Each structure stands twice: as C-alpha cells, then as structure tokens.
Amino acid sequence: MEYDSIIIGAGVAGLAAAYKLSCEGRKVLLIERQPVAGGYATTFRRKGFMFESSVHCVDALYGDEELMRLLHEYGLDKKVDFVQLKDFSRLIYPEHDFVANFNLDDYSAALKKFFPQEAKGIDSLFSRVRDFSRQMRRFTRFPAPYWLKLLLSPLISPLVVKFCFCTAENYIRKYIRNDKLYGIITDIWKFAGLGPRRLSALYFFIIFNGYYNNRTAYIKGGMSRLFDAMVSDIRANGSEVRFNTTVEKIITFRGKNVKGVVTEKAEEFLAKTVISNASGLNTFDCLIDDQAVKVRVRPELEALEKSISATQVYLGLSKPAKQLGMDQFMFSVNSGYDHDKNFSYSQKGDYKNCSIAIVDHSQLDPAQAPEGKGTLLIMALDSFANWQGLDPQEYARKKSEAAKILIQRAEKFLPGLWANIEVTEVATPITMQRYTLSPQGAIYGFAQTVAQSGINRLSQDTCVKGLFLAGAWTQPGGGVHACFVSGLDAAEKALGLLTKRN
Numbered sequence: 001m002e003y004d005s006i007i008i009g010a011g012v013a014g015l016a017a018a019y020k021l022s023c024e025g026r027k028v029l030l031i032e033r034q035p036v037a038g039g040y041a042t043t044f045r046r047k048g049f050m051f052e053s054s055v056h057c058v059d060a061l062y063g064d065e066e067l068m069r070l071l072h073e074y075g076l077d078k079k080v081d082f083v084q085l086k087d088f089s090r091l092i093y094p095e096h097d098f099v100a101n102f103n104l105d106d107y108s109a110a111l112k113k114f115f116p117q118e119a120k121g122i123d124s125l126f127s128r129v130r131d132f133s134r135q136m137r138r139f140t141r142f143p144a145p146y147w148l149k150l151l152l153s154p155l156i157s158p159l160v161v162k163f164c165f166c167t168a169e170n171y172i173r174k175y176i177r178n179d180k181l182y183g184i185i186t187d188i189w190k191f192a193g194l195g196p197r198r199l200s201a202l203y204f205f206i207i208f209n210g211y212y213n214n215r216t217a218y219i220k221g222g223m224s225r226l227f228d229a230m231v232s233d234i235r236a237n238g239s240e241v242r243f244n245t246t247v248e249k250i251i252t253f254r255g256k257n258v259k260g261v262v263t264e265k266a267e268e269f270l271a272k273t274v275i276s277n278a279s280g281l282n283t284f285d286c287l288i289d290d291q292a293v294k295v296r297v298r299p300e301l302e303a304l305e306k307s308i309s310a311t312q313v314y315l316g317l318s319k320p321a322k323q324l325g326m327d328q329f330m331f332s333v334n335s336g337y338d339h340d341k342n343f344s345y346s347q348k349g350d351y352k353n354c355s356i357a358i359v360d361h362s363q364l365d366p367a368q369a370p371e372g373k374g375t376l377l378i379m380a381l382d383s384f385a386n387w388q389g390l391d392p393q394e395y396a397r398k399k400s401e402a403a404k405i406l407i408q409r410a411e412k413f414l415p416g417l418w419a420n421i422e423v424t425e426v427a428t429p430i431t432m433q434r435y436t437l438s439p440q441g442a443i444y445g446f447a448q449t450v451a452q453s454g455i456n457r458l459s460q461d462t463c464v465k466g467l468f469l470a471g472a473w474t475q476p477g478g479g480v481h482a483c484f485v486s487g488l489d490a491a492e493k494a495l496g497l498l499t500k501r502n
C-alpha cells in the first residue's frame with residue numbers, strides 16, 4: 001500500500017502536518033520514535049507529579065490570536081480546557097522587581113515610573129509595537145497563498161519586512177537610551193534563545209507582542225492533552241500513528257523523487273510525499289538514501305548556526321510553591337541588565353550568573369501535583385559544548401552541581417524551597433538531544449539571527465520532489481506557535497503536490 005504522506009516525528013510540527021492532511025481525507029502514516037507525541041513540548045510524570053518537559057508559556061493561545069484561531073478552525077479548542085494567564089511574569093533585576101501583565105499600557109506605565117526621562121522613547125517604541133501587531137495580523141490573515149503574501153508584504157506589512165532585516169538591538173536602541181531600561185525591555189530574549197545584539201527583530205517582536213500586548217493561556221492537564229487529542233483525531237480520520245518506531249532511511253528515486261521510508265526494524269513504507277519533522281541536518285545527513293544529495297546539501301546546512309540548548313530542573317514539592325513566595329506563575333531572574341552578557345553566561349555554563357526562569361505550572365493547574373503539593377521548573381539556557389564528552393561520573397557530578405546552584409538561586413526568592421523538595425529531575429542539553437535527536441539539543445532549531453530568519457530561514461521545500469521539512473529548523477521559526485504553523489504550511493505544500501498528481 002502507498003500512503004499519501006508519511007510524517008517522520010510527532011513533534012508539534014509533525015503532528016500539525018499529519019493532523020491537517022488527515023482532516024483533508026489523505027491517508028497518512030505518522031511515525032514517532034518516542035512512546036508519546038509532542039517532541040520537546042511533551043509532558044512527563046514522576047512519583048505523582050506531572051511536568052512540562054520544556055514549555056513555559058505559549059504565545060497566541062488566546063481569543064482570536066493565530067494559534068487559538070487555528071485550533072478553533074479544526075475544533076481542537078473544544079477538546080481541551082484552557083486556563084487563562086492573569087499576568088505574564090515577575091521581572092527581577094538588581095534594582096527593579098515588578099510584574100509584567102499582558103497589557104502594553106500597564107507595562108509602559110510601569111516602565112515610565114522607573115524611567116520618567118525615557119517616556120517619549122517608550123511611547124514611540126510601544127506605538128511601533130502596536131503597528132507591528134496590526135500588520136502581523138493583516139499578514140497572517142491575508143487571503144492569499146503564502147508566496148503571494150510574501151510578494152505583497154512590503155505593502156500589507158512593511159514593518160514586518162523591516163524587522164526581517166535588523167536585530168532587536170538595532171531597532172530598540174533607536175528609541176531607548178538608558179541601559180537598564182533597554183535590559184528590562186529586552187527581557188523576553190530568552191524566549192528566542194539569543195542575546196538582543198544578534199537576535200532578529202522579527203522574532204523578538206513576535207514574542208514581545210505575544211506576551212506584552214496579547215493575553216495567552218495554558219492547557220489544563222499540560223500540552224500533552226492537546227497532542228493526545230490530535231493523535232486520536234488522526235486515527236479517527238482513518239490514518240495511522242506508530243509510536244516507538246524510528247525511521248532510519250528516507251528512500252528516494254536517485255535523490256530526485258521521494259518514495260517512502262524504512263524503519264529501524266527494516267519495515268518499508270511507501271508514500272507519495274514525506275514530511276520530516278526531524279531536523280534538516282538529520283534529514284539530509286542521516287536519513288536520506290542518496291549520497292549525491294547528502295554531499296550537496298550537508299555543507300550548506302552545516303554552515304548554519306544552531307540555537308542554544310537548555311538545562312532544566314524539575315521539582316516536585318511537598319507544598320504549593322505559592323506558599324513559599326511564588327506570587328506569580330513565572331519569575332524571570334537576571335543578575336544584570338546586559339542580556340548579551342547574560343547570554344554569554346549561558347554559553348559558558350555559568351549557572352551562578354546566567355538569567356533563569358522559574359515557572360510554577362501547578363499554580364495554573366493544581367491537578368499537576370498530588371493534593372496539597374506543587375511543582376516548579378527552573379530553566380537556564382545552556383550550551384551542548386558544556387556537557388559534551390564527559391564520562392558518566394563527571395556528567396552526573398556536573399548535573400547535580402548545576403541543579404544545586406539553580407535551586408539555591410530560586411531559594412533566594414522562595415525561602416524554604418530546599419526543605420520542601422520531594423522529587424528532583426534534571427535535563428541537560430545532552431538529554432534534549434537524546435530525547436528528540438535535535439542536534440546539540442538546540443531548542444529553537446537554527447539560531448534566530450537576521451541571516452536565518454523570515455524568508456532567509458531554511459525553507460520547507462527541499463531539492464527532493466515530494467520531501468518537505470517541518471519544525472523549528474525551518475520557516476517560520478522555533479517555539480510551539482511557529483512550529484504549529486510550520487507543520488500546517490508543510491502539509492499545504494504536500495497537498496498541493498498530491499492534488500496535482502491526482
């Protein structure tokens with residue numbers, strides 16, 4: 001039998017692609033090497049506690065914002081329950097400590113109170129953010145194929161185009177002179193995984209708009225609830241989902257047309273199209289069967305810069321973190337205002353000084369912890385190089401040392417934290433790579449620099465007819481929202497080809 005499409009990987013983008021194709025009546029086979037769906041964005045359980053393995057907060061999951069709109073289009077919003085977030089995050093700096101909510105007016109008022117001399121710059125910058133927000137909506141909703149939207153984008157969304165060609169620093173510094181204010185405004189850099197000096201303004205402002213100008217929500221029972229609902233629907237639509245199965249090879253006809261895949265158990269499945277949610281690097285280095293294609297594409301991809309990885313500490317607590325002082329769902333803790341310096345602390349594995357995020361999902365959804373207990377997640381961006389090549393003992397020692405430092409830093413704001421820990425799990429960049437096969441545990445695919453953003457980001461089309469890429473490594477970029485869009489776009493491309501062939 002020949003499938004219409006085989007999807008390699010049930011990360012956010014792979015699931016979205018399989019979902020769309022199966023809803024369109026196409027016969028799909030979704031293959032995932034893990035026993036569950038979600039990739040990085042999955043959830044796991046330990047001793048009665050449930051943890052998000054990576055996600056802290058997902059943008060555009062509210063009202064008619066893009067991700068919620070897409071879920072609504074497929075009726076998925078009715079299959080899960082949402083908890084609306086009241087505030088976004090407590091921002092903690094050496095001389096400033098305040099709560100940022102989802103309202104640009106409130107946020108600007110708080111900033112102007114701290115920095116009255118910069119009021120004019122704040123107003124001008126935030127007015128541009130509002131323009132960007134309107135233009136971004138216009139772009140995503142414009143009723144035209146993607147290529148036509150791109151062609152028309154200088155007219156329908158000029159600011160979006162402008163942001164594709166400058167860094168967050170280039171743009172913000174036109175309006176903001178004070179270094180501390182600049183630091184606070186760029187706090188969101190960690191959600192894009194790159195210091196503001198090199199981070200594409202496009203990705204910076206998408207996230208800034210997503211968290212400071214729009215509300216968002218969390219899914220009750222964790223992100224996995226959504227993924228489980230999608231898997232059920234894919235099966236109900238007559239398509240197949242196989243877990244615990246690794247694709248070992250993509251078969252092509254002399255590297256020109258895709259033919260199917262072979263799994264590690266030597267099962268062969270044929271398909272008219274294949275969408276790979278594995279990284280572009282793995283797809284063209286390990287999976288593709290044609291040596292000439294490998295030799296041609298590999299150097300191009302190897303020259304691209306990968307995003308940073310992360311170390312995460314997951315804690316099961318004997319009481320809700322709120323009782324220890326976790327007065328918001330998320331804390332952003334920064335030892336200084338210079339985020340390029342903070343980024344370099346992460347690159348060096350300096351856990352004492354790097355920026356950290358502390359997140360309390362059980363505050364939003366108490367059912368994630370046993371009754372009367374709580375969970376907590378501490379995240380530090382981190383480099384794969386800091387962990388590579390360690391022998392098992394050294395690795396275990398370093399892991400427990402890093403966790404100790406991160407917990408001690410959280411304890412400063414949550415006195416009594418140590419004494420209330422029942423469960424500790426730690427994931428390092430090595431864990432990230434091992435779980436998803438994402439090279440170097442990169443959390444946002446290729447680094448979100450200007451040269452690798454917008455239309456410059458790796459395309460979903462490939463040089464092999466019928467083979468498409470989907471996920472953080474491709475357009476539009478990393479993060480749950482972007483990956484969902486990436487999967488739908490890849491499915492759209494596959495559908496185009498399938499329709500032509502019918």
Ligand SMILES: Cc1cc2nc3c(=O)[nH]c(=O)nc-3n(C[C@H](O)[C@H](O)[C@H](O)COP(=O)(O)OP(=O)(O)OC[C@H]3O[C@@H](n4cnc5c(N)ncnc54)[C@H](O)[C@@H]3O)c2cc1C
Nearest residue numbers: 009011012013033039040054056057247278471472479480
């Ligand atoms: C620590 C951390 C924190 C994050 N925080 C946030 C956040 O707060 N908000 C947010 O929006 N995003 C966040 N992200 C980013 C977000 O989770 C990712 O960008 C997104 O989930 C990536 O999705 P993806 O579709 O690229 O697939 P991946 O998650 O990379 O999944 C790919 C899937 O393919 C499977 N696979 C790979 N190769 C094969 C093969 N050969 N055969 C079969 N299966 C295969 C893997 O097992 C995996 O399940 C975070 C990520 C991390 C790691």
